[in-house]
Amino acid sequence: MNIINILLVDDHHLVLDGMRALLSQEPDFQVVGEARNGREAVEKATALRPHIVIMDISMPEMDGIEATQLICGNKSLKGTNVMVLSMYSNREFINELMEAGAKGYLLKNTGRAELREAIHTVSAGQRYLCKPVQETMDAPVKSRSRKEGEGFVPITKREKEIIRLLLAEKNSHEIADALHLSPATVETHRKNILHKLDMHSTAGLVRYAMERGWNLEG
Amino acid sequence: MNIINILLVDDHHLVLDGMRALLSQEPDFQVVGEARNGREAVEKATALRPHIVIMDISMPEMDGIEATQLICGNKSLKGTNVMVLSMYSNREFINELMEAGAKGYLLKNTGRAELREAIHTVSAGQRYLCKPVQETMDAPVKSRSRKEGEGFVPITKREKEIIRLLLAEKNSHEIADALHLSPATVETHRKNILHKLDMHSTAGLVRYAMERGWNLEG
DNA sequence: TAAAAAATACCCGGATTCTGGTATTTCACG
DNA sequence: CGTGAAATACCAGAATCCGGGTATTTTTTA
Known part of the structure; x- marks a missing residue:
């Protein structure tokens, strides 16, 4: 069984420690780095080339959306996949992050079994969305005035x-x-x-x- | 060394799992229960009588402030102390929770060493506030129109x-x-x-x- | 260095919110 | 079964926001 190298990104120290403790219980996962904001995430992803980045969205300095765009847009990081780990399942978030190139989207209140599965799936380059996220995407869209593909609007x-x-x-x-x-x-x-x-x-x-x-x- | 019994309260499953994994690495801590909202927290605190409740604030159904009030207001739970674990260090939160009877207030981005110390201090019935929280409390107050002691306003x-x-x-x-x-x-x-x-x-x-x-x- | 993006500033009119009242009905709790 | 809290509803004026513009200056960046 191949070891999966993981970069953890979250602005809360205790969450990082907790996730690290949790993942260290799995023999095939190896946390190779941590980042506490988007900028750091991009740097460490480039330096460490992990198989998967587990990315929070709300972060100071640079949020997880921008960081995901930068990591997934970097062609030299072809083997690094991004999985979002967020509290929220807004359609805007999901759309923006999928367009940004994220392969997975997990909510913070999913269980560890699902986390395991998601990490395996996403680090292999396949898509994994947890059920509530799938449901949000499947739900009928009301009006959608911001057109498809035009998702990214930079706020100055x-x-x-x-x-x-x-x-x-x-x-x-x-x-x-x-x-x-x-x-x-x-x-x-x-x-x-x-x-x-x-x-x-x-x-x-x-x-x-x-x-x-x-x-x-x- | 006496074992400290802990009740973990957070609405995010993965955070619970992470905290549990983290705390299980310490020999003198024992997680005896988990709750995913305020109502459950009150129930489990009553049933399990832990030495300490580690309480998140933002939760569905009943938030951590109300739950803290109920737990600390219950005289038969004299040996159970509440430590808040929150993302935010607003003065309102800190005041409300201190008035509600919480003994400790930690931010989610403090390290595990401080968590250890805080758990020991608070479970012994003493006060523990992490540094940013202390600073917020020490900072000069602007106007403070809501008078002291009159903190709790029920929203219907x-x-x-x-x-x-x-x-x-x-x-x-x-x-x-x-x-x-x-x-x-x-x-x-x-x-x-x-x-x-x-x-x-x-x-x-x-x-x-x-x-x-x-x-x-x- | 020229073009694009960001930041600055103004006009106008309609929509909405905020402030400070009053008042009636419903419901829960002692 | 009464009292008080909660929920309902209205009036009116002042303040603020929202939508649609235009336009100049500064800063970035290609």
Whole structure:
């Protein structure tokens, strides 16, 4: 039985330790590295060339979506497959990550048996989605205004700053003060963000950011 | 050395498995039970009388704050101490949980050495806060309109339903339709929620709910 | 260095939320 | 079986946000 080399990516130290302890109980798994944000994940993936990257989504600095894009887009990392391990099963997440090149998508509340199976499947380059994720993908789509394949919309640095202040319950005026801008500018940014993400309210924005872990400096 | 009996509470199966694997490496720790939401946590704490409950906050059905209140308020559970294990170090969380009776507060990105120490300290009935949490508590308070000791405000069932629909980017009118109510009623509820939580915008509400894990049925 | 992207700023009008009331009905708990 | 909390519903004004634009300056990057 071949040993599978694993890179663990999660911003929570205890989760990393726990996963490592869990995986070390399996003789055919070998955790070769850990990363605590997207940037580190890309670096370590390049350096260590693991068979599989187990990737969290919400992380500071660079989230798991961007990191997945970079890793899967790197042709010299052909033998490295990405499996997402997330709390959320939103359609947006699933779509974006599949388009980014992830081969697997597990929820954090699946059991260890399924984790085992998923790691084997994905590290062999095959697809593995846990049941709730499959169901989400199979469910009828309502309207889908953002067209297929056009999934990736980069949010700029300034836009992220503004979102972070929105999370702190600030209105356009207060954000403008905090960033030394005109309120008009802040509203333009907000408008642009809403449009990019195909959303229509601050509530959606806050949710979007929270799901990606942007609440603590990112 | 006495064995410390532990009840693990977290809604993510893999986190439970990971923590269990991690703790099983320590000879003086014994995981005697697991719970996946607040209600279960209270039940198992009562039945198993562990020395320590390691409690996540965001959970469906009943969150960790309520569960902590119930466990610490139960006089027959004098020997059971609660240690919170959370992603967030908001002042509100810390205050509420300390008032609820938690003895410890660890962030998920602390290391295993600190976890060990914290478990020993808290299971002995002493207080343990990790450094970032201490810093948050020590930091000067801005205004603090909700007075001390008046921390707990119960959010009703109906109010939670409305918050959940706000997370789905619905406005008052759409929420009213979904619940077969008058828009006026929905706005009254929103007003009451904002007042209860001492907030002033939907953004804060969404953040509040996301931090508690109310996004997936709760 | 030229073109593209990001950041800045403004106008306008309609929609929605927020604030501060009041008031009636339903339901649960002691 | 009564009292209080929860849920329902309305009014009105002020503040804020959302959608649709346009336009200039700065920064990146190809």
